[in-house]
Amino acid sequence: MLVLDKLKEYLKDNRDDIIGDLRSLIKHPSVSAQGIGIDECAGTLNAIVRDSGIESKLIRIEEGNPIIYGELKGDKRDGKTLLLYSHYDVQPAEPLDKWRYNPFSGIVIDDKIYGRGAADSKGNVIAIVKAIKAMLEMYEELPLNVKILIEGEEEISSINLPRFVEKNKAMLKADACVCFDGSLNPSGTPNIFAGLKGLLYVELRCSTANADTHSSLAPLIDNAAWVLIKVLNGMKRNGKIAIPEWYDDIRVPSSDDIALLEDIEYDLESIKSSYGLKEFIHNVKGRAALKKLLFEPTCNIAGIHSGYTAAGSKTVLPSTAYAKLDFRLVYNQSPDKLFKNLERYMEEYGIEVIKLGALEPSKTDVKADIVKSTREAARKVYGNDPTLFPNSWASGPDYVFTKILGIPSVWTGCSPANANIHAPNEFTGIGNVMSGICYISSIMQEFGSLKQKNE
């Protein structure tokens, strides 16, 4: 039986090993969108996993980034099997000039480790691996069978993961999944999500002529930026997405989900202060803001570019304009179906649509065993109730577990709140990583000691 105090002692003694390995992961950029430092990071991670006691494999993916996979039997014959998922790839570090430190240094300042991926999600990856190592070194065996799956394409919509999971259903068979790729909330307890939004990420390309021209010809020649702006503007009406049939497949949240929403104490106000906001869109507040955050599909402009954007002035009429859009989808919108709607919509304006990523939304019953075990583990490690959300505002490949493997799954993690993920100056706390190791160890303990349903 896991004794947390004993584990904490162990972690003190092994701090250099844990932090050193996290820093070496951060030093390999592993930016999947840009294909930088992927193989080096995967190789380093595989060595770190194998050092924990799992004989993992680096599985090469055709035209994709390697997956690190490993499994280990627990102490019970026919005991439960838990699949642990995370990712070693990171978002691009741009804009580089906004970083206080080199984003790939993993520099430690005041017990914080700075770097792209420190919080999302290399800190979580290290927590998984070092929890297993700790349990094995302390108890010589695990309280349940464990399978770990760490991919390198989460930040580019896990493009190869669905195929991999589909092909390896038997190998990946498990009773439940924990996706360890999340954060604590501002009050310092973990967020646990029993559902994730889906994602459709596209690039729009608008072209009005075969070359840029002098802006004096503006009375006669269409400007690609103006055309794209008009089309983008028309895509939203009163805050809603104005593309036909966009909302048709949405299922309203279950009564359990809505009931849970009422219980959530989540400090949305801290988001306002973090970003210097006077109010949220339409001045929504409290429960209404939370419901909007969790259950509203979005259309976000992640980037737009056209013409001359360097210093000073240039009187050019741009012939091309680009925008990157990410649509968050809610249960049970289909990214493939909506992509086709979007293509049809854009066809009328002669705008090309390129799909850069797609994730289906995912949902797990809030009363599932793995939800209970994760909640209990968080309570024990963090000293008070975690925040259980019926759905997340973010997206991830959770659906490969709930829809393809057909098992319940929770999304949680140990990174600090407001850790600047996907933004400059991302960091995690050393304390956060250490608590994360305790959290994963406790989840294994809790889920492993639950009675089998069919016993």
Next chain:
Amino acid sequence: MLVLDKLKEYLKDNRDDIIGDLRSLIKHPSVSAQGIGIDECAGTLNAIVRDSGIESKLIRIEEGNPIIYGELKGDKRDGKTLLLYSHYDVQPAEPLDKWRYNPFSGIVIDDKIYGRGAADSKGNVIAIVKAIKAMLEMYEELPLNVKILIEGEEEISSINLPRFVEKNKAMLKADACVCFDGSLNPSGTPNIFAGLKGLLYVELRCSTANADTHSSLAPLIDNAAWVLIKVLNGMKRNGKIAIPEWYDDIRVPSSDDIALLEDIEYDLESIKSSYGLKEFIHNVKGRAALKKLLFEPTCNIAGIHSGYTAAGSKTVLPSTAYAKLDFRLVYNQSPDKLFKNLERYMEEYGIEVIKLGALEPSKTDVKADIVKSTREAARKVYGNDPTLFPNSWASGPDYVFTKILGIPSVWTGCSPANANIHAPNEFTGIGNVMSGICYISSIMQEFGSLKQKNE
């Protein structure tokens, strides 16, 4: 009396000097928007002018780019004085990857000289200077008094020129001005403009939060790109600028201007084929297209940028968005007044407006002497009628001559049509430069031999 055939012989003999000096000007970038290579270019130009026989000066401008100024008395006591204007600065060369050759090499291929500024307007500058040199070497004196003024800020709205002209009215006193910064039309004869549009160039800055955030917060946090797009979209309605009082000060073209419009044979169709267009905006054609081009004020997006625009996908919610806009103004809109209108309009949306440049519109009577002389010179050099426009679709600092000095002014030049000005792969033809020298020489001859009005 100028004999064109003799001049052409001279030009053959001096080809290396002329082309060599043009290439050395192109090799100094002199990008005024970026402050690159300005002083080197000005110094080189001053040496080239002095070599022509005019003891020019490089006049330093406080917080601005040097002006090359020189004057030379002609053969007649109390003869006419012609002011010759052009500029040595150039547009930025970006996007660099679209150039077939280094934009600052001045490489010669098939009798074309490629490089940023080859056509706009270093080829024209060389034509002025070498025309004076040729006349002096062939005839030992000029047929009229000449003042030359070559500035280094034309591509950034001639920000210091109005003050310079205002301060030096006596020095710059002249009977007329020729702004030699233009092109031939597709049929190979010069365009001559008796008026130019004004310009207001601004940057809009929109900020919605104090940092970029993860796009999963899109249900709650305003995206700066969306805000800017909505505002930009609202600035235009049915192709018109929807900012209050924008059209109030416009004077309708004079009856002479409209009559002239009827005579113009200008091949707008070649613009369509150059840029691969099926039709112009609103499918406007012929005379109506020309009238729109010459007399319609515009609002052009020269550039827009927000968020992540590098390779692949990044799920970021941008907190800032920028756009560069150039407004072309027609007689007699005031850039200063319209800037204030725009500021007021943007204030409501919390968008900051920065003025990057302003030029007033300018107008010269199409029956002025300098118009007649320039037209006659073009006829003689190019073998058929030039195209005289009552107004240009482009902008320039012509108003400093018409409004501050109070003299008639024409805008013309010798660069080839469709020379990719303000775009990649700009070029001029060696033949165009040589004809340009003949053209300038003839203008001096024609204007110098006109009887004084008050004789």
